[in-house]
Amino acid sequence: MQSIYKYIFILSLIVLISKLNFGQSSGCPLVNNPQRLSINNQNSLLSICNDWNTYTTLNDNTNIKYVRIAYHLFNKNDGTGNIPNNPTNRQMLHDFTYFYINNKMNNLSVMNLPTSSPHIADSKIQFVLDTIYFWNDTFGWDGTIDNQVPAGSEKGDSLYTTYVVNKHGVKNKYTTLHVFISGLGGNVNGHGGGQAKWFGAKEWVLVNSIYQAYLNNTMWNASGLLRHELGHALGLYHSWSGDNCNDTPNNPNCWDNTQPGCNPNSNNTMDYNVSQDALTRCQINTVHYFLLGNQGNISDCIISGVNVTTPIVSGPTSICNPNGSNYTINNLQLGVNDNATAYPSTLFQNADICGGPVINFKPASTASSGGAILTFTTGFGVYGNTFITKRVWVGTRPSVLNVCSFTNNPQIYGATTINSPGTGCTSTSVPLNQDVTFIAETTNLNPGFEVPLGATFEVIPEIISCQ
Numbered sequence: 359m360q361s362i363y364k365y366i367f368i369l370s371l372i373v374l375i376s377k378l379n380f381g382q383s384s385g386c387p388l389v390n391n392p393q394r395l396s397i398n399n400q401n402s403l404l405s406i407c408n409d410w411n412t413y414t415t416l417n418d419n420t421n422i423k424y425v426r427i428a429y430h431l432f433n434k435n436d437g438t439g440n441i442p443n444n445p446t447n448r449q450m451l452h453d454f455t456y457f458y459i460n461n462k463m464n465n466l467s468v469m470n471l472p473t474s475s476p477h478i479a480d481s482k483i484q485f486v487l488d489t490i491y492f493w494n495d496t497f498g499w500d501g502t503i504d505n506q507v508p509a510g511s512e513k514g515d516s517l518y519t520t521y522v523v524n525k526h527g528v529k530n531k532y533t534t535l536h537v538f539i540s541g542l543g544g545n546v547n548g549h550g551g552g553q554a555k556w557f558g559a560k561e562w563v564l565v566n567s568i569y570q571a572y573l574n575n576t577m578w579n580a581s582g583l584l585r586h587e588l589g590h591a592l593g594l595y596h597s598w599s600g601d602n603c604n605d606t607p608n609n610p611n612c613w614d615n616t617q618p619g620c621n622p623n624s625n626n627t628m629d630y631n632v633s634q635d636a637l638t639r640c641q642i643n644t645v646h647y648f649l650l651g652n653q654g655n656i657s658d659c660i661i662s663g664v665n666v667t668t669p670i671v672s673g674p675t676s677i678c679n680p681n682g683s684n685y686t687i688n689n690l691q692l693g694v695n696d697n698a699t700a701y702p703s704t705l706f707q708n709a710d711i712c713g714g715p716v717i718n719f720k721p722a723s724t725a726s727s728g729g730a731i732l733t734f735t736t737g738f739g740v741y742g743n744t745f746i747t748k749r750v751w752v753g754t755r756p757s758v759l760n761v762c763s764f765t766n767n768p769q770i771y772g773a774t775t776i777n778s779p780g781t782g783c784t785s786t787s788v789p790l791n792q793d794v795t796f797i798a799e800t801t802n803l804n805p806g807f808e809v810p811l812g813a814t815f816e817v818i819p820e821i822i823s824c825q
């Protein structure tokens with residue numbers, strides 16, 4: 359596990375060196391701190407319920423999640439060497455965030471390269487620039503982190519300790535994603551290098567191109583790098599290095615615009631390219647998954663937008679077609695995981711299903727028959743799970759059922775016509791603490807039928823239909 363990580367680590371270094379040979383650096387060389395979460399651990403956490411590609415996005419159901427960020431601009435010790443602190447420039451940095459970061463996150467481009475992902479224009483992620491800090495520190499000003507790994511990560515950790523953890527007056531220290539903006543490094547065209555603390559980590563990201571972009575009016579190019587580093591902080595891997603998403607580009611060359619032979623190159627945010635303005639369904643789901651606190655600690659920086667909802671499920675009461683019945687979760691959101699189970703499991707081919715929003719339950723065989731309880735659970739990470747149950751009838755039903763006692767498990771009774779008390783008895787009482795359901799086209803509750811306090815009884819009028 360550790361050795362696999364090192365292999366990827368070394369591979370990234372080779373990639374970085376090859377990039378420098380082409381005389382261009384865009385995007386970040388790698389993320390640091392292998393002790394915190396190994397690549398293999400990441401994979402093991404992504405069990406089948408976390409395979410984002412099985413989830414169809416119902417984008418409109420997801421509220422916008424607002425993530426608090428702060429900018430820390432580092433001058434040299436003499437106070438020069440970065441964007442000067444004045445009202446005009448502070449407004450410029452707010453505008454930069456609004457127009458080049460947020461207005462791209464809610465208006466993402468179509469992927470240049472083939473993908474199985476639908477185009478999701480609005481990621482439902484927005485950043486709130488809380489505070490802009492200006493510091494005089496030549497160590498922080500020097501952002502020439504490329505090919506100095508792990509110098510970039512050590513620099514970021516050091517700056518975080520000095521200017522966040524130990525600095526009085528820094529607001530919302532541990533509920534803000536801190537963006538360190540160096541003054542040295544990057545290219546006049548606005549491209550440069552950056553570093554992120556770790557996947558889904560709230561502490562910091564570091565970028566070295568914004569001052570160059572400010573001087574040369576190339577802020578748009580610098581915004582791609584910042585979106586990329588923010589992507590790491592929100593939980594995204596490079597698309598070419600095992601990102602657990604099969605809808606991101608796999609071509610070993612096209613992720614990097616310095617490599618020949620690809621036209622067009624990728625424009626994915628988590629590749630190296632001049633655009634970095636597209637995300638796939640899997641990537642957007644992954645970000646929301648992290649923001650629900652399932653992994654990392656970036657969820658601490660959420661200001662608002664988490665909306666915990668109970669699943670709303672539509673679907674038939676009968677499962678009598680051999681192809682099964684479809685159930686649709688109508689309010690599934692980005693980043694949640696969904697699990698549907700059926701009891702008793704022996705009635706079904708598969709009684710434990712992940713995915714959504716459409717879930718298909720198939721009878722075990724044409725001979726299967728009986729009442730069943732379907733449970734649909736939606737996971738909201740640290741905010742908990744919500745669920746809803748649905749009572750159904752599987753397979754064929756008798757034409758007439760006379761109910762005198764309640765012995766089924768679960769307590770579900772199905773027929774075309776149900777009589778209770780029926781032939782053979784004069785009184786029937788629903789057992790205490792039991793939840794009894796009749797599923798029938800016609801239900802005759804005759805004199806002598808009782809529902810005592812503490813018991814629950816329900817009739818679902820349902821004609822047999824096996825489309």
Ligand SMILES: [Zn+2]
Pocket residue numbers: 385386387388389586590596
């Ligand atoms: Zn990167």
